Amino acid sequence: MKIYSNRIDGDARIDGDPELFLDPSDLLEPGEIPPPLELAELETTGAAHEAAITELEGIGVRARLLIADEYAGIANVLRDAAASPDPWVGPDPTQDHAWLDPQGRSTAVVRAERRNIAVRAAALELAVRLGISESMVRTRAAHADTLRERCPQIWEAFRAGRVNExxxxxxxQQAATLPARSTDAWAKFDEQLAGSAQTLAPGKFRTRARVVRDRVHPEHIDERHKRAKDERNTWFQPEPDGMASFTVFTTADKVMLVQRYAEAHARHLRAQDGEERTLAQLRADVVLDLITRGMSIRTETSAWRARASVAITVPVMTLLGHDDEPATLDGYGPIDTDTARRLAGGASSWVRILTHPVTGTVLDVDRTAYRVPKALQRWLGVRDQVCTGPGCLRSARDCDIDHRLDWQYGGKTADTNLSPLCERHHVIKTKSKWVLYRDEATGAKWWVSPTALKVPVDPPPF
Structure with a gap:
């Protein structure tokens, strides 16, 4: 029976007994996959827990191998799409000597666009087939390419199952932020992290990778900070039970200032008589109070009201208090009844849409908001709610209204021929071999990918 150990140096002893040494041939080599123990062997040893640990160790290695293979495979498909765009976007028109671009673009620009669209189309195909998001497909491909080029030692260990995902x-992520032509920095980064990537837990390794990256970076941090400031942004993430997360990415000094302000005020409030909120709750309330206080000042201008307009769909019986079917907040999903009634109570920055309590048919579309879209656009937003691209959750109000059959080919401006598509999926539909179909009898819609995969249009999420 082989004994498997993560130790790579020194002697290995059984149960700490100084007299019982293992033969080096009985140790698992780095990257070697532990095989499952036979039943007869389990009966001999009687160590079911040891067998389970050994089995899990083997499963872990095999899982890492498969994940690394997936990264490599995704990168290969996207790289091939860029090199050979025709299967994804059709024949190259620039090969025709009589060809002239309607927009007056050069051959080089058109071919570059074809490569870009081909990669987008291939990424969407992989996202559907693998059951992951397009952004994850692109991220995994980018990580594989970065590791292959800049961190060959870490890449080799990843492909051998010795480094976790x-x-x-x-x-x-850290290697990608090193300068494009600084091969010396790449080599130092790879050399200093190749060992710890195989041994450190993800949290500690993430910190170490960031420190090593700063240490080997040839550019001064002041210059890097100036560029990083341009990337500041915010993100909204829906959470269960009527909650959500709001993330801010900006300079550390401002974030620390807000955090310390929230902490100090939360502790001050916590010390007051009768205060029952926890420190965590108070910190969240203080930060939101800071933001909403600023919003209350800005709502005095009509322009701000237009930007802040949000739709809420409320079953009419819920609004009247005769039912508790949840309302739907545009861009989020179901919200609690009290909040729905409060928001539908007359605030001009909210668009109220009343639905039939049985059929769900739209009964009334509120037109008191500052900026009112056309009725057809409003209906499409109610019907589809989000982009009709595969897996996309971008709100319909932030999408283009696309003619499924192009206007120039006789497509009508009617709800049967219109659907919301975000900019990314609109471009893919228009310029790649992805095609959107509709059954005129049933109204069902589906996509067909460049590799002939049929993908039903996702139903509304709420």
Whole structure:
């Protein structure tokens, strides 16, 4: 029976007995996959827990191997799409000597666009087939390419199952921010992290990778900080039970200032008589109070009201208090009844849409908001709610209204021929071999990918 150990140096002893040494041939080599123990062997040893640990160790290695293979495969498909766009976007028109671009673009610009669209179309195909998001497909391809080029030692260990996915991703993220032609910095980064990528837990490795990246970066941090400031942004993430997360990415000094302000005020409030909220609750309330206080000042201008307009769909019986069917907040999903009634109570920055309590048919579309879209656009937003691209959750109000059959080919401006598509999926539909079909009898819609995969249009999420 082989004994498997993660130790790579020194002697291995059984149960700490100084007299019982293992033969080096009985140790698992780095990257070697532990095989499952036979039943007869389990009966001999009687160590079911040891067998389970050994089995899980083997499963872990095999899982890492498969994940690394997936990264490599995704990168290969997208790389091939860029090199050979025709299967994804059709024949190259620039090959025709009589061809002239209607927009007056050069051959080089058109071919570059074809490569870009081909990669987008291939990424969407992989996202559907693998059951992951397009952004994850692009991220995994980018990480594989970065590790292959800039961190060959870490890449080799990842492909051998010795580095977990989170450490590989952390290394790729940091290596990608090193200057494009600084091969010396790449080599130092790879050399200093190749060992710890195989041994450190993801949290510690992420910190170490960031420190090593700063240490080997040839550019001064002041210059890097100036560029990083341009990337500041915010993100909204829906959460269960009528909750949501709001993330701000900006300079550390401002974030620390807000955090310390929230902490100090939360502790002050916590010390007051009768205060029952926890520190965590108070910190959240203080930060939101700061933001909403600023919003209350800005709502005095009509322009702000237009930007803040949000739709809420409320079953009419819920609004009247005769039912508790949840309302739907545009861009989020179901919300609690009290909040729905409060928002539908007359605030001019909210668009109220009343639905039939049985059929769900739209009964009334509120037109008191500052900026009112056309009735057809409003109906499409109610019907589809989000982009009709495969897997996309971008709100319909932030999408283009696309003619399924192009206007120039006789497509009508009617709800049967219109659907919301975000900019990314609109471009893919228009310029790649992805095609959107509709059954005129049933109204069912589906996509067909460049590789002939049929993908039903996702139903509304709420």
């Amino acid at each position: 989170r450490n590989a991703s952390s290394a790729a």
